[in-house]
Amino acid sequence: MLREIAYLSEILSVVFFLCFFKRNRGEGLWIIFLSCVFSIVAELAAVVIAKVHQTYMFYFWASYTIVEYSLFALFFFFAFKNKKTKYIPLIGTLLFYSIVFITFYQKNTKAFDSLSASMEAILMIIYSIIFLYSQITNSEVIYVYNTKRFWIVIAIFVYFSSTLFLFLFAADFINPQSSSYWIINNLFEILKNTLFCISFAMKKNDSKQNSINYNPDLL
Amino acid sequence: MIFLEATNPGSNVSLVLYFGTIGMLALTIGLIVFIIFHQRKVIRYQMRLQRMEQDQQKLLLNASIRLQEEERQRIAADLHDDAGPLLATARLYLNENLVNLDKTTQLQSIYNAKQIIDDTIQLIRNISHSLMPPTLKNFGLESAVNDLFQKISGSGSMNASSRFHDYRERLQAENELIIFRVIQELVNNILKHSNASFIHLTQNTSGEKFFIRLHHDGRGITQNDFNKLNKSNVGLGLKNIQSRLKVLHGKIFFEKDMSQTYYKVTIELIKDEEDKLSEQE
Structure with a gap:
């Protein structure tokens, strides 16, 4: 039941993005939209692939992690304003790809690629913390929670920090998809998609209104 | 079911997984709450600074306006109290009756008027120099x-x-x-x-x-x-x-x-x- 709700929440975030399309232009939100669409397609594909051959599942989930990571890393790359911090997702991505491709070409009998998923979660947590730190040190942004990006990052941060331990142990489950532990994933996926919906639905932030006016007479 | 699995003595993985997840979640929420409260604190501090700055500006502006007014009043008083009476006196010496007076008195009146006009010129020069x-x-x-x-x-x-x-x-x-x-x-x-x-x-x-x-x-x-x-x-x-x-x-x-x-x-x-x-x- 929870899995179906999680799936529906993914569709809902896509619907929200399309309904409030005008508000969601710019700020790299299209990347999040793409990741939601990709997630929906992948969920459907997973059902089909599982029926065809169980051994393909490892490669399928590893590929899914690579695409999902790439999209989120791209989002962070656009979200970071400082030139120096822009290097962090680039370096992180190189590290991620090198580790993931090594595990990808190793013969693996397990159904889930725990290493790449955990690596993705750790990198996403790091990027989120860097983003939030840059937001509180940026004097132009007064109310962080008034920005769409803030809610997207919070969604990513909460989801990956809550599922980090699940991904670490997921390879040891006999059947990852049917395991009761996946309730954690489904719960936080619902939360993540709800936060995405909030971000897509909120009004576009006007930076001029957000910054403190030090010279009111000059306006 | 989750708790059953977690409380099973043989299931160490479950314990690590659940406590790890709860711990991570608590840390994440704590961090987010800290950021929001920190932001609010910074906003309040900046607003207080801004208000203080505005008050200071207001005080300086008021002082400058008052000073300008005082300066104007001083110039007005100088002109009214000194230049005004001097010119009025000079006018008295140079009235229409002057033509009916004898030559010596006429010369004396003109000399007096000239003296007063010289004083007035000096007074206006002093005002101008003070400006x-x-x-x-x-x-x-x-x-x-x-x-x-x-x-x-x-x-x-x-x-x-x-x-x-x-x-x-x-x-x-x-x-x-x-x-x-x-x-x-x-x-x-x-x-x-x-x-x-x-x-x-x-x-x-x-x-x-x-x-x-x-x-x-x-x-x-x-x-x-x-x-x-x-x-x-x-x-x-x-x-x-x-x-x-x-x-x-x-x-x-x-x-x-x-x-x-x-x-x-x-x-x-x-x-x-x-x-x-x-x-x-």
Whole structure:
């Protein structure tokens, strides 16, 4: 039941993005939209692939992690304003790809690629913390929670920090998809998609209104 | 079901997984809450700073307006009380009956009227000089300050001296006037309140900085007193000094000399700022 709700929440975030399309232009939100669409397609594909051959599942989930990571890393790359911090997702991505491709070409009998998923979660947590730190040190942004990006990052941060331990142990489950532990994933996926919906639905932030006016007479 | 799995003694993985997830979640939520509260704190602090800045600006503006009004009233009083009666008297001497009077009386009346008109010219010249000292306009800050100090010394009540060490290039005329007014105000305060026996002014430069220092041996104020007076409703002259220096992006420091015998006032300006201001104009 929870899995179906999680799936529906993914569709809902896509619907929200399309309904409030005008508000969601710019700020790299299209990347999040793409990741939601990709997630929906992948969920459907997973059902089909599982029926065809169980051994393909490892490669399928590893590929899914690579695409999902790439999209989120791209989002962070656009979200970071400082030139120096822009290097962090680039370096992180190189590290991620090198580790993931090594595990990808190793013969693996397990159904889930725990290493790449955990690596993705750790990198996403790091990027989120860097983003939030840059937001509180940026004097132009007064109310962080008034920005769409803030809610997207919070969604990513909460989801990956809550599922980090699940991904670490997921390879040891006999059947990852049917395991009761996946309730954690489904719960936080619902939360993540709800936060995405909030971000897509909120009004576009006007930076001029957000910054403190030090010279009111000059306006 | 989750709790059953977690409480199973054999299931170490479950325990690590659940506690790890809860721990991570708690950390994440804690961090988010901290960021939001920190932001609110920063906003409140910035708003308080902004309000203080606005209050200070308001005080300075009020002081400057009051001073302008006082200056206008003084000029109006000078014109009304001195120039007005003088011209009225001259008019009396030159009335229509003058043609009916004998030659000697006519000459006497014309001479008297001429004397009064000369006095009026001198009076208007004095008013004009108080608005813009001609020495300052024609010969610069150094001459104007020397002139002012000579006049004070000449009165015999106080020993006043000034020395410009490095003033080969004159500042912009408008900026010279601002600095001169600040010096005038400071000297005026010393004369009125300090009971000093001497004032000494020195000027020098250090790199891009331009300094004017005033020493006196009377009662003075320190930087703390100056800041307090600036924030209060009294100390109109000091607020005026502050607002004038703000135009030049200058600073002023009030301190007691190391020997604790003299009071020292330092005006600090940056030459570059002066050039920038002139370019803006």
